[in-house]
Amino acid sequence: MVQKLDMLQETxxxxxxxxxxxxxxxxxxxxxxxxxxxxxxxxxSDGAQGDVIEITGSVxxxxxxxxxxxxxxxxxxxxxxxxxxxxxxxxxxxxxCRFAADAESGEFCLRTVKPGAVATAGGTLQAPHIAxxxxxxxxxxxxxxxxxxxxxxxxNDPVLARIEQRPRxxxxxxxxxxxxxYRFDIRLQGAGETVFLDM
Amino acid sequence: MLDGPLIPRNRAIHPDPYDPGYKxxxxxxxxxxxLSLDSTPSEETGPTFGHSRLGALDNNLILNWTRGAAxxxxxxxxxxxxxxxEHGRPVPNTxxxxxQANAGGRYRHKKDGYLAPLDPNFGGAGRTLTDEYGRYQFxxxxxxxxxxxxxxxxxxxxxxxxxxxxxSFGQRLITQMYFEGDxxxxxxxxxxxxxxxxxxxxLVAPLDMAASKPLDxxxxxxxxxxxxxxxxxxxNKPEGM
Ligand SMILES: [Fe+3]
Numbered sequence: 292m293v294q295k296l297d298m299l300q301e302t303x304x305x306x307x308x309x310x311x312x313x314x315x316x317x318x319x320x321x322x323x324x325x326x327x328x329x330x331x332x333x334x335x336s337d338g339a340q341g342d343v344i345e346i347t348g349s350v351x352x353x354x355x356x357x358x359x360x361x362x363x364x365x366x367x368x369x370x371x372x373x374x375x376x377x378x379x380x381x382x383x384x385x386x387x388c389r390f391a392a393d394a395e396s397g398e399f400c401l402r403t404v405k406p407g408a409v410a411t412a413g414g415t416l417q418a419p420h421i422a423x424x425x426x427x428x429x430x431x432x433x434x435x436x437x438x439x440x441x442x443x444x445x446x447n448d449p450v451l452a453r454i455e456q457r458p459r460x461x462x463x464x465x466x467x468x469x470x471x472x473y474r475f476d477i478r479l480q481g482a483g484e485t486v487f488l489d490m
Numbered sequence: 491m492l493d494g495p496l497i498p499r500n501r502a503i504h505p506d507p508y509d510p511g512y513k514x515x516x517x518x519x520x521x522x523x524x525l526s527l528d529s530t531p532s533e534e535t536g537p538t539f540g541h542s543r544l545g546a547l548d549n550n551l552i553l554n555w556t557r558g559a560a561x562x563x564x565x566x567x568x569x570x571x572x573x574x575x576e577h578g579r580p581v582p583n584t585x586x587x588x589x590q591a592n593a594g595g596r597y598r599h600k601k602d603g604y605l606a607p608l609d610p611n612f613g614g615a616g617r618t619l620t621d622e623y624g625r626y627q628f629x630x631x632x633x634x635x636x637x638x639x640x641x642x643x644x645x646x647x648x649x650x651x652x653x654x655x656x657x658s659f660g661q662r663l664i665t666q667m668y669f670e671g672d673x674x675x676x677x678x679x680x681x682x683x684x685x686x687x688x689x690x691x692x693l694v695a696p697l698d699m700a701a702s703k704p705l706d707x708x709x710x711x712x713x714x715x716x717x718x719x720x721x722x723x724x725x726n727k728p729e730g731m
Contacts, residue, residue: 298576299577299715300500300689300692300715301500301504301716302665302714302716303504303505303689303692304505304663304665305505305666305693306505306664306680307651307664308651309602310589310591310599312599313599313615314587314588314589314617314653315587315589320600325613326544326548326615328543328544328545330543352517353516353517353518356517366535367532374531374535386537387536387537409530409531409532411531412530417532420532422533429512429514429517429519431507431509431519435533435660449527450525450527450530454525479518479519480519484522485520487524488525488527489498490496490526490527490529490530490533490660
């Protein structure tokens with residue numbers, strides 16, 4: 292026998308299920324007024340500095356079907372690369388948003404500011420990106436991924452650099468479709484499967 | 491200081507992403523391995539929510555849908571516990587959200603068409619912030635079991651869905667609380683996505699008579715553990731030192 296490590300284990304995950312919206316996005320679920328002040332309705336407020344952008348996309352299952360029930364959370368810094376709460380952070384950027392696929396079309400839209408670059412603890416500068424967390428019925432543990440941008444220099448990003456199969460890097464890069472407009476599709480499985488992270 | 495990278499997730503304690511017993515997971519689970527890396531500021535920071543955003547009845551699901559006008563139908567229960575990290579340290583001031591079916595097993599959601607009726611006095615959603623010791627509590631009604639389309643006759647055990655933030659985006663967790671003694675737990679394909687029975691048992695809340703209130707409600711205790719962080723002591727030494 293050896294001494295016991297004085298550590299706990301993380302609580303196991305379970306799927307968010309088909310009715311996640313009543314708890315996390317009640318207005319979307321048709322239950323407006325559940326809470327007076329719903330969280331995550333927008334990552335920015337009026338006056339946010341930087342470029343306001345819209346990222347549109349869908350979450351596709353392994354059959355190519357755009358999921359109607361996916362719920363996504365995003366977390367990002369402001370245009371200067373500062374996260375809410377840090378010294379000098381833009382007071383009009385909360386950085387956190389919840390958005391859902393449209394029940395008819397399966398499309399989501401995230402309206403936010405383009406994030407600034409943030410260095411790792413080791414000092415390596417990461418390319419600008421938005422962290423995502425995706426949950427839905429059938430997803431047993433939330434999926435982590437990132438949105439990078441086609442019109443930024445992604446060549447030295449330490450996360451993208453670790454993707455062995457270079458064509459897969461493309462799955463994390465939002466494509467510019469117009470001024471301030473980007474497209475970012477997420478594929479859970481199969482051809483063009485998005486790179487999901489364990490970080 | 492425990493402010494280094496997040497401790498990597500032990501995927502063995504979590505459900506299998508792909509589980510043919512839970513049919514919807516088959517097309518919704520990645521085929522390819524996850525890319526495992528040390529966390530960065532995107533995972534080590536996260537949103538915070540103040541008390542000012544919460545309403546007085548947000549953690550009282552018996553009353554919050556009617557804003558206190560009339561109580562929900564069902565067995566009154568207190569769900570309470572602590573949020574800790576893997577080092578056993580309390581996680582204070584973090585948002586805990588729950589959602590659930592009513593006493594008959596029906597959700598107030600446009601997609602739920604189960605035969606059991608809606609309760610006009612029950613919404614089924616609540617939220618609260620943990621206190622300085624990481625404690626939280628909800629007053630609610632015990633949700634009913636409900637059937638769901640999977641195999642021909644699958645039923646969900648009584649359960650409450652729980653979402654917890656922690657202090658960083660990489661700690662984000664959604665899980666479900668089950669109830670001690672429910673005979674449907676071992677029959678449920680969603681519970682069974684967790685392959686280690688001892689890990690599934692960690693999602694089953696015991697009846698907690700000490701926290702129940704005579705002539706009012708029974709209590710169930712449910713502690714939640716989030717990822718911890720490693721020591722950062724040697725992190726800044728250059729490579730090779
Ligand atoms: Fe459920």
